[in-house]
Amino acid sequence: MFASRAGAYLALFVPFLLTCLNLVDGVKHENFKTCDQSGFCTRNRGYADKAAASGSSWTSPYQLDSKTVSIKNGQLTGVVIKTIDNGSGTVRLPLVISFLDSGVARVTVDEEKRQKGEIELRHGSPARKERYNGVQDWVIVGGLTLDQNIAERTADQDETIVSYGPKKNFQAVIKHAPFSIDFRRDEETQIKFNSKGWLSMEHWRPKVDREQKEGEPAPPESTEDESTWWEESFGGNTDTKPKGPESVGLDITFPGYEHVYGIPEHAGPLSLKQTRGSSGQYDQPYRLYNSDVFEYEMDTPMTLYGAIPLMQAHRKDSTVGVFWLNAAETWIDIVKSKTSSNPLSLGIGGTTDTQTHWFSESGLLDVFVFLGPTPKNIIQDYSELTGYSQLPQHFALGYHQCRWNYVTDEDVKDVDRKFDKAKIPYDVIWLDIEYTEGKKYFTWDKDNFPDPLGMQKHLDSHGRKLVIIVDPHIKNEGNYPVVDALKSQNLGINNKENNIFEGWCWPGSSYWIDAFNPAALAWWKSLFAYSNFPGTTPNTFLWNDMNEPSVFNGPETTMPKDNLHFGNWEHRDVHNVNGLTFVNATYEALLARDDPKHQRRPFVLTRSFYAGSQRQGAMWTGDNLASWDHLEASIPMILNQNIAGFSFSGADVGGFFGNPSKELQTRWFQAGAFYPFFRAHAHIDSRRREPYLEASGYVEPITQALRLRYSLLPAWYTSFHTAHTTGEPVMRPMWYVHPSDEAGFALDDQFYVGDTGLLVKPVLKEGVTSVDIYLPPTSNALYYDYFTFETYTGSGKTVHLDAPLQGHTPVLMQGGHILARKERPRKSSALMKFDPYTLVIALDNAGRAEGELYIDDGESFEYQKGAYIHRRFTFSSSSADDSNKEDKFSLVSDDLHTAPTKQTTAFLKTMKDVRVEKIVVVGALKAWEGKTEVVVMEDGEKERKVALQWNGGDRGKAAWAVVRDPGVRVGRGWRVAF
Secondary structure (H helix, E strand, C coil): CHHHHHHHHHHHHHHHHHHHHCCCCCCCHHHCCCHHHCHHHHHHHHHHHHHHHHHHHCCCCEEECHHHCEEECCEEEEEEEEECCCCCCEEEEEEEEEEECCCCEEEEECCHHHHCCCCCCHHHCCCCCCCCCCHHHHHCCCCCCECCCCEEEEECCCEEEEEECCCCCEEEEEECCCCEEEEEECCEEEEEECCCCCCEECCCCCCCCCCCCCCCCCCCCCCCCCCCCCCEEECCEEECCCCCCCCEEEEEEECCCCEEEECCCCECCCCCCCCCCCCCCCCCCEEECCCCCCCCCCCECCCCCCCCCEEEEEECCEEEEEEECCCCCEEEEEEEEEECCCCCCCCCCCEEEEEEEEEECCCCEEEEEECCCCHHHHHHHHHHHHCCCCCCCHHHHCEEECCCCCCCHHHHHHHHHHHHHCCCCCCEEEECHHHCECCECCCCCCCCCCCHHHHHHHHHCCCCEEEEECCCEEECCCCCHHHHHHHHCCCECECCCCCECCEEECCEEEEEECCCCHHHHHHHHHHCCCCCCCCCCCCEEEEECCCCCCCCCCHHHCCCCCCECHHHCEHHHHHHHHHHHHHHHHHHHHHHCCCHHHCECCCEEECCCCCCHHHCCEEECCCCECCHHHHHHHHHHHHHHHHCCCCCEECEECCCECCCCHHHHHHHHHHHCCCCCEEECCCCCCCCCCHHHCCCCCHHHHHHHHHHHHHCHHHHHHHHHHHHHHCCCCEECHHHHCCCCHHHCCCCCCEEECCCCEEECCCCCCCCCEEEEEECCCCCCEEEECCCCEEEECCCEEEEEECCCCCCCCEEEECCEEEEECCCCCCCHHHHCCCCEEEEEECCCCCCEEEEEEEECCCECHHHHCCEEEEEEEEEECCCCCCCCCCCEEEEEEECCCCCCHHHHHHHHHCCCCEEEEEEEECCCHHHCCCCEEEEEECCCCCEEEEEEEECCCCCECCEEEEECCCCECCCCEEEEC
8 A cells, every 4th residue: 555655656756856857948837827727816807807898887896884984093994895796795894994103004804704704614624714814923023003193084975084194194095985095195196995996805605506406497607707716726636615716806006106116026127017918018917826936937927936915116206015915825917007198298298007906815805005205114114014134143144155965074074175275255054955864854864974063063163154954844754753743743734634734845755844833833943952953053054945835746836725724724825924934933943942041043044935034034036047047137036025125135146057157157156245145056966166166267256256245244234234123125226225216216237235335236147348337316426436446427327337257246336435344354254253344435525424333243132132333434524614624524433322231331342452444535535635644532542643645546536545553443432533
């Protein structure tokens, strides 16, 4: 019996495995649904088409019962009545509109019968009857305080208007019949719900047997297509749909907004394309259904590994957004329509409206509305709800070396030694699944990794770390205590019969941990205890892959939708948040393994993610290819992650599948040095491509790129602190930084790094040795080449920069910024901890600049108790009348620490000898020529004079000045007078 069963599974598994290993054919489209293969997608699109075809005669069958409307304590409640299409009855849909202190509005619609459990499930299913309402428990961590001071300006039988927001300049105009909501800011409509009449909530109904029985009259024919209501087959699997059709859909319009961004993860441009009725655009909706898509294609709305249903719309000086809180499979159509200002304009002028149509297979209709008006407002409000980006350990911002697989512990040590011999810095080496015994997690291959502790001791001697992979599938094999506990304690995901679900993944037959289950979470935490996982140390960190979840013999390479999770929720309800729950379990496990008094920040990399995953670690863009188009696509993909609140993101440098050319490998390192998460990774069948293996002429620019990354780690860490405290992205697109400049709204091949003023444009195409970088027109539109100090003026045009392969990534410094760096080459970031700092000051047209530096111990949570240094540096003139006067300029270091504590004092003591060893002023004044010294005034020290060296600029280069060894402590207040 076992042999026949194993053989059957093998027949399913082997073809899939062979497909995975095929490096030529690319993504298998037949494994993934298109809209016309998805019942609820087809139905919702068809409903929209029916409404559009009906024109002005269409009336949405949803209306708000005026008698039920109540406004109290910051919430409007009521009941929306749906009239069934054939007039056979009505459905009650409870409505709650919450107005939050932040100015965010939340609209939630449920279904009363399902809410009360007054439905019958088919097939005797044990699944829950309600619409899934638990996603907020995993996603929302704050920001739900209600605004107690909202104002109901008008209320009658047809319309209710509520004024809200910090300035009470936001309005929700709620029309009762048909039901719709217009969200206004300063009396101008910014977002419309159901203005097209496409709102749809598929209510519960019993299945009617349409077959005529002998001797009985023929049953009435359905007026709707029921072919996918009750079951749906794809990829050899039949979804039994015990609750019948239950999708939710809504049209959301952004009037006057041409550009929309967000809803990652997709391999396409930053400014989202249209999906219907436009040539050169897409013909499928953007899909959010976390999936294992290897060798994914470019420029497509096809789903990938993660889903963040946050969309931002932007026009000149205005940004708004919506967050669709639903963890089920979701599709989004986008259509843009231009309206002329007058009928004789021939399309010149006028505005563009972006009409979006959102629909999910199940769950609540639950939408948050953000009215901005700035991009910063949107991301701050969203981050307050879903959590801020994790402040990672400092090492995690260094370079990560990975491949599938380093084959022995001696191999790991050999790679480590060769990095040192080549004088190339790195911080982390990674082990893929082959380190385990037979792909059983929490074990080591005793033949190939006989001494994991010795291996890690070797790494630790250079301040380096180890990351190992642990996935959610647990091998089904005898004498394996982990799987025995999973089964005996009922901690796995179950099938539709409520028995443990068995599928196939890398180990073969496997079970999957149900991380929704509190008991499973407690068990998972116990597995990572050092005593339970011998061979791990405090410097062992984690990689969670395949957590969409990937199931090789499942529909669309994932889990059947009618599987059951803790609480008997169907997998269809929670699919997109599943990966988050698994990473949460691993994050909590890494916390639990340490003494609570000495906990270190976990590092976990995830492939699957959802809104809120930014709290837990890093993500990467999955199984990319060693091709130029994948390098090029990585920039908009990572930018999209950043503006969706997930800053700690990157792509596999060099491409996972295939073998990059020497040129591609070099260019990818030059670009990857500016990814927030910087890791090289390679498939088991690809050649070894550690940087030191590259030929002469290529290893040098790769090494330069890595050293540049390490020199800028202070700026990167400060940028991550900003993301951690405000939500602002580490990697910022042009429209985010320059929201008034329409020429930059669609640019996605250049970007800024945090608040540093660094503007980066990597070379992304083969054979290219120069780039044209766009500089927006701003009041202080002065830019300097980071390496040569050549000067450029931002005028809304592009400037040409040479970018030879053996050179550097083109990087400009925007005038008006100060950044910190470290200039002493080290083997790893840990060895840089007490190195001195260099401050680089890029002056603007007025001779001013400012910037910040954030420092903590780089590993613990002591910063939450005040153990950190946070300084603001300001370079300015004390004379507003004449910025060229001598002796009127100074550089000042001010303390930004909000509330010093005893931990602050203790940390300052550890950093007392860390100083600023150099100050570089780019754009130095002509008046300084011949000046030989500056005056240094430091708290607690005597005033002293320090040498100044002035260097005149020529041939388009800025003058620059250097103050060598001013001797000021980084943690103290001080002033340098020029």
